[in-house]
Amino acid sequence: MSFDPILAAIRFGTGLSPVILPPASVDEMLDWLAGPDEAAQRFPIPTYADVYPSPRDFRAATLAINSAPDDAAEAAARVLRDDLRAAGREAVIAFIKAEMARxxxxxxxxxxRLTRFWADHFTVRPVNGGARHLVSPYIEEAIRPNVTGRFYDMLIAAVESPMLILYFNQHQSMGPNSKAAEHNDRGLNENLAREVLELHTLGVGGRYDQTDVREFAELLTGVTANARSGAYFRAQQAEPGAETVLGRTYGGAEESIEHVRHALRDLARHPDTARHLAHKLAVHFLSARPEADLIDAMARAYLDGDTHLPAMYEVMLRHASAWQPQLEKVKQPVDFVASALRALAVPEGVIRDASMQRVRQLIQRPLSVMGQTWQAPVGPDGWPEADEAWVTPQGMAGRITWAMRVPERLLESLPDPREFVFHALGPNPPEAVVFAAGAAETVSDGIGLVLASAAFQRR
Known part of the structure; x- marks a missing residue:
């Protein structure tokens, strides 16, 4: 089986478009990936460091309320905090629009697709209402720039992000024998250490035990964050002395973030990490049961390239199983909506200028009905890959309702369903879908039948 541009757009991209050509080869896909991030430049999202409102803004407003000298000053500070909350809600909508436009x-x-995959790999959830708009900036800062680089850089960027630190309560972790513990011993928190080993690097079944978890948790003490300073290393909170993780010793004379980074690089270079990441990528893009030789080759390329992720992508893209014609994976709701917008060629301006109410009505709330609330997976392991997680009565009803009702609210004039079926599904759509598109009583019904078809739901 050889490269197919239609499959490249559907299986590895965000779908087919009537106005944007699919990639012509694996080489072109890799060249685009190695080139400038055009979509991020065209539809910008601020990084965590630059986002407004920032955690520091909320902290300042709260301090102003608590220290107000009189009722008038307190009322003014509360108005400011309410304005910040409103700005945060508006930012969420702006980021949804930017990601859908991309x-x-x-x-x-x-x-x-890779950005969404790795963002899910390093899942975070906002820890309070004032942080709901910070997930996209976290992704923009820690994940997206490293999608085309080395995994250990992404791992370090994620672990040192305030979002991940606060999500796993790492800021509450304190070395039992640290200087800070002499005055306020909050205890050792193993959450981040366990998830880095189990989810982010070695994987379930990797070669680590509870002793490794505890030693790694002790090494991580000192990695903390707060609204005023963001993420930083606090030596007074760090457990003194050396820690041994997977047989390697880190630290010793002086507590430092560099010891943590050294351990993270070693974890990224571990053979178990290579296999875990290779398997997870192949499952996400190709099949629930990827071929063993593919996993071996992807892991080997990753290790030989010192965790260089594009080396692993290339092996996957050049493997014969990448181009088998059967579409095995069900699109997650975000992918379904994004690919529908692409197939419909919804103009940039329609997405960019949509009001908060329209984005909520046409994208955000329908995604929740389909089972994928925006940037809010249930747990730290992210969204499920299994088809049965998405092919549910409520989820499918949500997709069908969206397909039948939303396109006519997005476009002033819908395309001819008899042509749209080829724009959305490629030159060889199933005959049943072609017939349904042509036989529909209305244009809107025809478009909806194409988007609701099993052929469009799969990738």
């Missing part, structure tokens, strides 16, 4: 109008759909 998927609908960007040339490099593979980069968008």
């Amino acid at each position: 998927a609908a109008h960007g040339r490099d759909g593979f980069r968008e």
